[in-house]
Amino acid sequence: MPTQPEEPITIVVSSAELTLLRKLDFPCSQGVLATACPDMEGIALHGSRADLSSLAGWVAGEANHARRGTRRSELLDSLAEQLEDVLVTYGR
Numbered sequence: 445m446p447t448q449p450e451e452p453i454t455i456v457v458s459s460a461e462l463t464l465l466r467k468l469d470f471p472c473s474q475g476v477l478a479t480a481c482p483d484m485e486g487i488a489l490h491g492s493r494a495d496l497s498s499l500a501g502w503v504a505g506e507a508n509h510a511r512r513g514t515r516r517s518e519l520l521d522s523l524a525e526q527l528e529d530v531l532v533t534y535g536r
Contacts, residue, residue, distance in 0.1 A: 452479075452490040455530050457523065462487050464519050468506060472498040493534060500527035 457465070462480060465473055476491040476499055491499070507520035 450492050453493060453496055453530055453534050455489050455491075455496065455526055456483050456486045457489060457526065458486050460515075461519050461523050462489075464516065465503075465523070468502075470499065470502040470506075472502060493531065496527055497531055500524065500531060503527060 462477070466477060472495060476489050476495050479490040480487050482488075503520055504524045507517065507524050510517035510520050
């Protein structure tokens with residue numbers, strides 16, 4: 445029996461967070477970043493659970509290596525938290 449395609453999951457990020465993700469250019473991020481569109485709360489990104497889970501891993505790894513107390517580490521921590529929250533909400 446064929447499986448139904450997975451509904452995309454949406455995460456809303458700030459323009460600063462999107463800029464950082466584009467700059468970091470993680471191997472798994474191109475598809476998610478290509479979906480960027482303005483939203484009432486920021487910039488909406490869409491991806492499958494697998495795409496966002498992979499992105500969460502890369503962001504968490506980068507956050508662990510970022511110098512604490514910098515704007516970059518704050519943005520990475522925020523992104524990591526948002527990704528984890530959305531993945532938990534949609535049943536990782």
